[in-house]
Amino acid sequence: MDPLPQTDPTKMAEASVPDTFRIMNTVVAPTLAKGVIKRRPSVEALAQHRGLDTKAVELLQDLREKYGGGPLLLRFPFRSQILLLDPEHVAQVLSETPSPFTAATKEKKTALAHLEPENVLIAGEARREELRPVHEHALATDQRVHPLAKHFKDIIHAEAEVVRRIVLGDAATEDESISNDLSDIRGRGNWGFAASTNKSKLESFQKQLGQYLDKGEEGSLVSRLPRDSDLDLESQVAHWLFAFDPAGMQAEAAREATTTTAAGSGGGGEDHPFTRGVFLEAVRLWPTTPVILREATEDCEVGGFTVAKGTGVIIFEPFFHRDGQRLNFAHHMSPENWAKGTPSWP
Known part of the structure; x- marks a missing residue:
């Protein structure tokens, strides 16, 4: 051409x-x-x-x-x-x-407003500066291995449905209603500005999240969040919950691409370099976003x-x-x- x-x-x-x-x-x-x-x-x-x-x-x-x-x-x-x-x-x-170049684009705002209207991704610059350190601390982005990795590994070995326990704590193990509400709201979010926000369901979902935030169960991601803040933490945690969905797809791809012997050959402790490389390659080949x-x-x-x-x-x-x-x-x-x-x- x-x-x-x-x-x-x-x-x-x-x-x-x-x-x-x-x-x-x-x-x-x-x-x-x-x-x-x-x-x-x-x-x-x-x-x-x-x-x-x-x-x-x-x-x-x-x-x-x-x-x-x-x-x-x-x-x-x-x-x-x-x-x-x-x-x-x-x-x-x-x-x-x-x-x-802001991440809070018009398209992203209309989609995320259904689920997490105050999330860091669609926040203004000043609010973003307040929220970003909260996310980075909870997710330990400055550390190669998360401080709670051993605990999360025990949960994963115990059961397949782990997202609620990792994010919210063991008390959320049987709370299928919060996952169902999340699924419904995300479905509306796919339509962005073409669908009106279901405010009653959003408020109910955030109220449920608020109960887990108030408890802050030890060993959960929410336990690493600040208390008594005005940072609209429900919107921040909602993003973690739905982000686990595509991440889980990549974990499945990574499992298919490696073997037990190779996965265990990358070092001791919770850091397995080969497995990490396989997972990162899975994300490159099938990006979550x-x-x-x-x-x-x-x-x-x-x-x-x-x-x-x-x-x-x-x-x-x-x-x-x-x-x-x-x-x-x-x-x-x-x-x-x-x-x-x-x-x-x-």
């Missing part, structure tokens, strides 16, 4: 109308159909059977060849978006979050190209994870890439 003539190297390339429709049909529509808040297993299976992610990656490769590796402007009817095609531009946008969204809060630049305030940013993860033109291991599991804690990209 011949590249388009470039008249102004500083001007961002703009996708043609036919190419914009191709992106909508091949990238955006399948992602929405799979479910952005609650996965739709039947659609996931259909997408896997038809290789929709592969087709999307191939399309973006074609567009990169046609328009170049800079951000690609998409003139959608509701508002303009830019599609990133260069990993360096991805790194820039993520490093410049929350300003000038297929699309990362950002929104420009002011006029700014990406890779030297001007981005107008209010423009959305689309990062389609499978493209960067499975780009065979850039990665020689794009479509197969290579846990050795994570041996030193960070991937050794070629």
